[in-house]
Amino acid sequence: MIVQFKPSALRQTRWYEYLVRFVLGGAMTVVAGLIAARFGPVIGGLFLAFPAIFPASATLIEKHVRERKEKAGLPGVRRGKEAAALDAAGAALGSFGLAAFGLVIWLMIVQSPAWALVFAAASWLAVAVLGWHVRRWL
Amino acid sequence: MLEYGLRFLAGGIAVCAFAALGDTLRPKSFAGLFGAAPSIALATLLLTLSQKGAPFVALEGRSMILGAFALALYSWSVCVLLKNFLLSSWTATMAALIVWFAVALGASAALFQLS
Numbered sequence: 001m002i003v004q005f006k007p008s009a010l011r012q013t014r015w016y017e018y019l020v021r022f023v024l025g026g027a028m029t030v031v032a033g034l035i036a037a038r039f040g041p042v043i044g045g046l047f048l049a050f051p052a053i054f055p056a057s058a059t060l061i062e063k064h065v066r067e068r069k070e071k072a073g074l075p076g077v078r079r080g081k082e083a084a085a086l087d088a089a090g091a092a093l094g095s096f097g098l099a100a101f102g103l104v105i106w107l108m109i110v111q112s113p114a115w116a117l118v119f120a121a122a123s124w125l126a127v128a129v130l131g132w133h134v135r136r137w138l
Numbered sequence: 139m140l141e142y143g144l145r146f147l148a149g150g151i152a153v154c155a156f157a158a159l160g161d162t163l164r165p166k167s168f169a170g171l172f173g174a175a176p177s178i179a180l181a182t183l184l185l186t187l188s189q190k191g192a193p194f195v196a197l198e199g200r201s202m203i204l205g206a207f208a209l210a211l212y213s214w215s216v217c218v219l220l221k222n223f224l225l226s227s228w229t230a231t232m233a234a235l236i237v238w239f240a241v242a243l244g245a246s247a248a249l250f251q252l253s
Binding site: 003004005006007009010012013018021022023024025026027028029030032033034036040041042043044045046047048049050051052053054055057058059061062078080081082083084085086087088089090091092093094095096097098099101102103104105106107109110113117120121124128129131132135 | 141142145146147148149150151152153154157158160161162163164165166167168169170171172173174175176177178179180181182183184185186187190192193194195196197198199200201202203204205206207208209210211212213214216217220221224225226227228230231232235238242243246250
């Protein structure tokens, strides 16, 4: 299956849906900082991988797919849930990339902070995409 | 206060950017990879690095590995709740949070004594 880039899909998202993501993402970043300051880096680091905007994103996906199907005269409730489930399956694979990100930060940040961030981001993308391809081959 | 204002702004922008990128990608399972993007980490690590130093960030990175495995189990649980139990997305994602907390805090207590 070929990965497709569809910028037109952005028009489906309404302005207040972006606002919800912005506020949730900003709030979670503040909360992660507060937790790290209060409880230290061991607990604080856990919250760098907290599914803060996952509930909002999954709900939006379900809603968008349901509306699109119902507009076409098709039953959309089940399709909406299936689309959100597929997104969650992708996030499960992406989590391994996030673990690779944390591993590179742990091992490299003291020696070379700038390169650690670059390699960590590259590791996240490489492991996540590789995981997705492996999952499709199995 | 300024620090937390900057965190809010950086986190909001990073989360929106990754979410918008995910919106534009098909198939949905591939787009889902961006649901586990290091958006909060990227937004916050530079600030933490400048204020608390690299050893503090290294410990955060180590804990982030456990948080990420908790996120993998959380996401898988959401997938099962949606496909097999046909819960709504909101109910499934909120109910599965218990999995994230149990795995992240449990593994952290077992491996690092929550130090």
